[in-house]
Amino acid sequence: MSITLHIKKGLDLNxxxxxxxxxxxxxxxxxxxIALTPDDxxxxxxxxxxxxxxxxxxxxxxxxDKKHPExxxxxxxxxxIKAIVRGERRKLLRIEITPADSDSSASLxxxxxxxxxxxxxxxxxSGLWAMIRQRPYDxxxxxxxxxxxxxxxxxxxxxxxxxxxxxxxxxxxxLEAGVAALVKLTEGKVYVARRQGSAIPDxxxxxxxxxxxxxxxxxxxxxxxxxxxxxxxxxxxxxDGFTLMRIGRLMKDGTANYDAYxxxxxSEVASPGYIRTVIGADIKSLTAGRISETDEHKxxxxxxxFTGENVGADGYLRSPYRQITxxxxxxxxxxxxxxASVSPKKMSVSxxxxxxxxxxxxxxxxxxxxGRRAMIMSGEYDKVVxxxxxxxxxxKAIVSRNIEQMEALGIYEIAPEDVAVAEYVCTSKMPLQSxxxxxxxxxxxxxx
Amino acid sequence: xxPHFEEGGRxxxxxxxxxxxxxxxxxxxxxxxxxxxxxxAIDSKRTMIIVVLALMPCLLFGMYNVGYQNHLAxxxxxxxxxxxxxxxxxxxxxxxxxxxxxxxxxxxxVAQWRKEEIQExxxxxxxxxxxxxxxxxxxxxxxxxxxxxxxFVKEVFGGTGFxxxxxxxxxxxFLFFAYPASMSGDQVFVAHDSIWGLGGNVADTFSGAxxxxxVATMAGSDASMHLTAINGAELSNxxxxxxxxxxxxxxxxxxxILIGAAILLLAGIASWRIVLSVFAGGAVMSLVAHLTxxxxxxxxxxxxxxxxxxxxxxxxAVFMATDPVTAARTNTGKxxxxxxxxxxxxxxxxxxxxYPEGAMLAVLLMNAFAPLIDYCVVQCNIRRRMKRAxxxx
Numbered sequence: 001m002s003i004t005l006h007i008k009k010g011l012d013l014n015x016x017x018x019x020x021x022x023x024x025x026x027x028x029x030x031x032x033x034i035a036l037t038p039d040d041x042x043x044x045x046x047x048x049x050x051x052x053x054x055x056x057x058x059x060x061x062x063x064x065d066k067k068h069p070e071x072x073x074x075x076x077x078x079x080x081i082k083a084i085v086r087g088e089r090r091k092l093l094r095i096e097i098t099p100a101d102s103d104s105s106a107s108l109x110x111x112x113x114x115x116x117x118x119x120x121x122x123x124x125x126s127g128l129w130a131m132i133r134q135r136p137y138d139x140x141x142x143x144x145x146x147x148x149x150x151x152x153x154x155x156x157x158x159x160x161x162x163x164x165x166x167x168x169x170x171x172x173x174x175l176e177a178g179v180a181a182l183v184k185l186t187e188g189k190v191y192v193a194r195r196q197g198s199a200i201p202d203x204x205x206x207x208x209x210x211x212x213x214x215x216x217x218x219x220x221x222x223x224x225x226x227x228x229x230x231x232x233x234x235x236x237x238x239x240d241g242f243t244l245m246r247i248g249r250l251m252k253d254g255t256a257n258y259d260a261y262x263x264x265x266x267s268e269v270a271s272p273g274y275i276r277t278v279i280g281a282d283i284k285s286l287t288a289g290r291i292s293e294t295d296e297h298k299x300x301x302x303x304x305x306f307t308g309e310n311v312g313a314d315g316y317l318r319s320p321y322r323q324i325t326x327x328x329x330x331x332x333x334x335x336x337x338x339x340a341s342v343s344p345k346k347m348s349v350s351x352x353x354x355x356x357x358x359x360x361x362x363x364x365x366x367x368x369x370x371g372r373r374a375m376i377m378s379g380e381y382d383k384v385v386x387x388x389x390x391x392x393x394x395x396k397a398i399v400s401r402n403i404e405q406m407e408a409l410g411i412y413e414i415a416p417e418d419v420a421v422a423e424y425v426c427t428s429k430m431p432l433q434s435x436x437x438x439x440x441x442x443x444x445x446x447x448x
Numbered sequence: 449x450x451p452h453f454e455e456g457g458r459x460x461x462x463x464x465x466x467x468x469x470x471x472x473x474x475x476x477x478x479x480x481x482x483x484x485x486x487x488x489a490i491d492s493k494r495t496m497i498i499v500v501l502a503l504m505p506c507l508l509f510g511m512y513n514v515g516y517q518n519h520l521a522x523x524x525x526x527x528x529x530x531x532x533x534x535x536x537x538x539x540x541x542x543x544x545x546x547x548x549x550x551x552x553x554x555x556x557x558v559a560q561w562r563k564e565e566i567q568e569x570x571x572x573x574x575x576x577x578x579x580x581x582x583x584x585x586x587x588x589x590x591x592x593x594x595x596x597x598x599x600f601v602k603e604v605f606g607g608t609g610f611x612x613x614x615x616x617x618x619x620x621x622f623l624f625f626a627y628p629a630s631m632s633g634d635q636v637f638v639a640h641d642s643i644w645g646l647g648g649n650v651a652d653t654f655s656g657a658x659x660x661x662x663v664a665t666m667a668g669s670d671a672s673m674h675l676t677a678i679n680g681a682e683l684s685n686x687x688x689x690x691x692x693x694x695x696x697x698x699x700x701x702x703x704x705i706l707i708g709a710a711i712l713l714l715a716g717i718a719s720w721r722i723v724l725s726v727f728a729g730g731a732v733m734s735l736v737a738h739l740t741x742x743x744x745x746x747x748x749x750x751x752x753x754x755x756x757x758x759x760x761x762x763x764x765a766v767f768m769a770t771d772p773v774t775a776a777r778t779n780t781g782k783x784x785x786x787x788x789x790x791x792x793x794x795x796x797x798x799x800x801x802x803y804p805e806g807a808m809l810a811v812l813l814m815n816a817f818a819p820l821i822d823y824c825v826v827q828c829n830i831r832r833r834m835k836r837a838x839x840x841x
Contacts (some may be wrong), residue, residue, distance in 0.1 A: 013486075229836065231837035306485070307484075310485065327485065331478075331479050333475075334477075338489075339491055346489040348488050348489040349488055350715065352498055352716070352717070353490070365486070366479040367476070367478065367480075368479065368480055369487050369489050370487070371565050373492045373567060376492055376609045376772055378719070378778075379777070379778075392777060409830065416483075420483070423483050424484045424486065424488055427492055428609070429487060429491070432483065433484070434482050
């Protein structure tokens with residue numbers, strides 16, 4: 001059984017630095033430091049369960065949720081807790097671990113994984129649970145809820161995202177083992193989404209979704225909205241293909257594996273391609289010797305240019321551990337009357353720029369390229385949000401904190417990443433993703 | 449230089465003005481701190497400038513036409529191009545300056561007061577105001593009306609993006625209702641005085657009514673009407689299309705308006721849904737009026753082409769109805785909004801002899817109804833979602 005989706009709305013950008021090569025041949029890079037970042041797991045309040053200087057084993061819990069202490073984040077390697085870094089008002093920023101060896105997996109007991117409860121507790125103790133998200137609210141899944149369906153996205157349509165089809169295809173039996181476990185957690189279906197024409201074979205037990213069309217067609221939210229939209233009161237879990245693969249391995253032979261395949265991308269990467277490392281690896285080890293040597297300021301993004309985190313050259317790989325993008329920062333550029341520019345180097349969806357008509361590869365930087373304004377142009381968002389949601393009105397409902405209106409306009413279906421393209425095209429440079437995140441957090445606080 | 453304008457600096461009261469010029473000259477180096485790391489190159493400055501650019505054919509033609517009408521009214525028989533153009537240029541320029549100085553002055557003060565960046569909205573409004581007023585409108589009236597609408601139609605609502613009504617059109621409506629004698633009739637649409645030796649002085653007894661003004665006075669007359677130029681020559685439909693006829697400065701030439709429309713639509717700035725549906729609405733209403741023509745309402749005898757070319761209809765369709773802030777914002781809403789603008793404009797023009805032109809009132813009326821139209825469209829989306837939830841439940 002499979003469903004085919006042809007998404008029409010959206011936008012694919014031609015940006016320099018697409019990854020080349022075959023991810024199955026990716027070289028392994030051992031990080032010199034690893035960090036786990038609580039901000040990557042919205043919905044959890046994580047407290048450290050280890051102290052600085054403790055030595056930890058791969059798979060050993062280092063952070064646990066305050067409300068559900070059984071949900072943990074585990075150390076991906078054997079090593080020593082180097083630092084517990086806190087920020088303002090003692091907010092926990094990250095836990096840094098110095099790895100002792102390169103082994104990034106741990107054997108856990110898999111005595112009985114027949115019941116849903118035992119599967120859940122194994123996922124929670126292995127740290128993999130935290131990689132499962134739920135809608136509504138786009139937070140780490142609440143183990144107490146029964147999801148209507150589970151959606152796995154084994155594709156990434158974001159700009160410069162890696163194509164990991166070969167890895168998934170080579171590990172199809174792990175995906176199958178993962179699906180076999182997930183079907184026990186839901187009364188509905190487990191959907192696995194792949195690119196149209198992908199090498200990933202049909203996975204037994206899953207409903208395959210073949211997705212075609214421009215970004216954000218590969219986002220879980222878009223796929224859900226176009227197959228079986230979420231209604232008030234329903235919960236759907238989402239995860240990426242790698243999480244399913246890790247779950248599959250855990251179910252199959254009891255190994256919790258924390259390897260990560262990374263697409264190293266962006267115009268400032270000398271030879272964009274694939275590498276293999278450990279989740280939370282430090283960016284410096286991963287990018288050493290691979291960045292173009294220019295004097296320009298650079299921005300190191302863990303993730304893609306739409307939804308990634310600006311982590312800096314000294315930062316760490318952040319969830320969802322799949323991509324690093326390096327682009328020019330742009331704060332050292334002086335541009336005279338940029339708004340009047342007819343330069344073909346300007347990347348835009350607007351036909352007022354000649355670059356729009358040239359099928360060129362662009363090299364965008366991180367500038368806003370304009371001032372923040374009130375919402376002036378209309379209909380811009382509708383062209384790039386392929387969901388039956390009136391984004392502009394939803395955003396207005398959120399800004400005015402009107403809960404009834406937010407619900408009516410479909411806030412339960414959306415996650416910040418779904419409006420990222422709209423944020424990119426917005427003439428008024430509205431911070432749409434932050435607004436959606438605020439709305440989701442506000443709603444959760446008010447309704448819980 | 450910048451520190452002088454920061455908090456505590458000597459010229460802090462001019463910070464908004466400084467920032468305005470700085471961001472105008474140099475693209476800001478502010479980089480993204482949250483959300484997407486890259487942004488599209490389009491911004492509100494470029495959007496507004498493209499609208500101004502699209503208005504240029506109309507403005508330049510309007511200047512020429514001001515000179516042409518003056519020469520025609522003086523009974524001259526030669527029409528040297530540059531003479532006419534410079535006459536018109538000198539007649540229109542003070543109005544542009546007054547409108548920009550008053551409007552931008554208020555914007556600068558308000559921006560500084562609110563500690564905000566100067567917004568670009570008035571760049572378009574400021575050029576529209578002189579283009580939709582009769583050439584003989586006194587400068588002080590333009591100043592008063594501009595100040596009124598910038599303050600009471602835009603700034604009190606929160607500035608660009610928050611206004612309910614089109615600022616330029618309210619300026620004109622203010623003039624129309626406050627000073628009706630200076631805004632209609634047969635004396636105001638043709639420049640009367642010579643400027644620096646250019647052009648000529650028009651006799652006081654001369655009548656220079658717009659074609660629509662002419663039509664409105666023909667109540668009860670027979671069905672076969674002939675539109676005439678101010679020198680009495682008959683006007684063909686092509687004359688109406690090219691626009692060498694009396695009227696407000698920027699609106700006479702349908703050809704130039706269509707060039708502007710092409711620029712806006714190609715650049716994707718104006719909504720083609722609105723432009724298309726205004727013309728569709730106007731055409732349908734003109735046809736209905738034409739088919740049921742009666743001597744009580746002389747304008748009902750006008751053909752569809754004449755209705756669409758005459759007066760401010762085309763200008764309103766392309767440059768006024770499409771203002772994204774005051775128009776309907778949903779795609780379905782745009783069709784309804786545009787269609788009704790077209791219908792009402794022709795309805796007022798045809799069936800109310802007191803108002804020779806209805807485009808202004810039609811757009812303002814629909815500005816008021818646009819949120820209601822959008823509300824209904826949004827409710828449809830909400831109802832669809834509720835229904836889906838019930839079916840599943």
